[in-house]
Amino acid sequence: MSLSTQPAAFAADPAKSRGRRWPEAESRTRSAFERDRDRIIHSTAFRRLKGKTQVFVAHEGDHFRTRLTHSLEVAQIARSVSRRLGLNEDLAETCALAHDLGHPPFGHTGEQVLDQCMKPWGGFDHNAQTLRVLTRLERRYPHFDGLNLTWETLEGTVKHNGPMLRAGDRLEDLAPVWRDLNAEFDMGLTSFASAEAQIAAVADDIAYNNHDIDDALSGGIFTDAELCDGVPMVRDVFDAVRHDFPDLDRDRRRGEVIRRLIGIWVNDLVSESQRRISLYKPGSVDEVRQLPQALVGFSDEMLAKAAELRQFLFAKMYRHWRMNRSRSQARRIVRELFDVFLAEPDTLPPDWQDLHNKDSSKAARLVCDYIAGMTDDFAIDEHRRLFNLDRTL
Known part of the structure; x- marks a missing residue:
């Protein structure tokens, strides 16, 4: 497949951006999406991703993915696919880099515990928390909270999983952070996001499906033989690599398998997206938003293979006894941190204390924001400081 040499008619154009919530002078050297x-x-939240769990807790080994390295891999795939489809690489990369900024420590386990803790006050969702980071919690600029990103980048965050509202849905049922942003900066919640944002979302799937295999093999969670027995698509690739390189050592063979698997996923994504482009012939980014389905996606055949892989990973990796132990510890740490901070707000650091706030919802959300921003190691250390009287700490 050749690279697209001309921008697609439906590519996002930074010169036609819908702007920012707070107007700013344009840069003389960078487009709006580059900024x-x-x-x-350069955000604090992005740096913290280096210490947040992807699957393995961050301190378990230097070679496993963290949220930061995962985000970089997603961004690389998003740029590559965008280039092949003639789309705006900068916007796709930006949406990819931002997509996990709201993840708490300990991955989805931390997210589940915070959601349980916050049930009386609207729950917790890492996508909604990403929006809080981007619009409220980052405080680096003199005239506004957040990063004051363009409408198009925020759209990619809001509609990470597609339209927020469908037939029968009510705006009142959305999390407050979605409603508040939409009231100030209409996000078009019933439509799809740009093709670039859609690419970032599916690049996430490609990255984690393949690097979870890589990390699990490196961590001894399952063997090459078990993987091949459980996932026919992977077995076919292993067989092809053995045929092409019969004397290759184990680590190089695994590396070649992962490389080829990523290529299979990317090629299917590009091919299926080109089929949909030929079918719908969108003439603008706004036409992409109004289509009856996502313009970017995998073929039905690839989705079936993905389901087989996810089923295998769930049984053999995500519910492995070592993973269960890590999740068990993470659940206790996050729950106990939340409970003590909510009951005793004077144990929070001074910058996070709001001791005169009698609004339980705001107090709980403040505690939630504090915990969600922690790295794995910081959460572990905070728990020790609060629950361990060892004088050496």
Whole structure:
């Protein structure tokens, strides 16, 4: 497949951006989407991703993915696919880099515990928390909270999983952070996001499906033989690599398998997206938003193979006894941190204390924001400081 040499008619154009919530003078050297990307990379939340769990807790080994390295891999795939489809690489990369900024420590386990803790006050969702980071919690600029990103980048966060509202849905049922942003900056919640944002979302799937295999093999969670027995698509690739390189050592063989698997996923994504482009012939980014289905996606055949892989990973990796132990510890740490901070707000650091706030919802959300921003190691250390009287700490 050749690279697209001309921008697609439906590519996002930074010169036609719907703007920012707080108007700013344009940069003389960077497009609006490039500035968004740079603001994300320089944010505190982005740096913290280096210490947050992807699957393995961050301190378990230097070679496993963290949220940061995962986000970089997603961004690389998003740029590559965008280039092949003639789309705006900067916007796709920006949406990819931002997509996990709201993840708490300990991955989805931390997210589940915070959601349980916050049930009386609207729950917790890492996508909604990403929006809080981007619009409220980052405080680096003199005239506004958040990063004051363009409408298009925020759209990619809001509609990470597609339209927020469908037939029968009510705006009142959305999390407050979605409603508040939409009241100030209409996000078009019933439509799809741009093709670039859609690419970032599916690049996430490609990255984690393949690097979870890589990390699990490196961590001894399952063997090459078990993986091949459980996932026919992977077995076919292993067989092809053995045929092409019969004397290759184990680590190089695994590396070649992962490389080829990523290529299979990317090629299917590009091919299926090109089929949909030929079917719908969108003439603008707004036409992409109004289509009856996502313009970017995998074929039905690839989705079936993905389901087989996810089923295998769930049984053999995500519910492995070592993973269960880590999740068990993480659940206790996050729950106990939340309970003590909510009951005793004077144990929070001074910058996070709001001791005169009698609003239980605001107090709980403040505690939730504090915990959600922690790295794995910081959460572990905070728990020790609060629950361990060892004088050496």
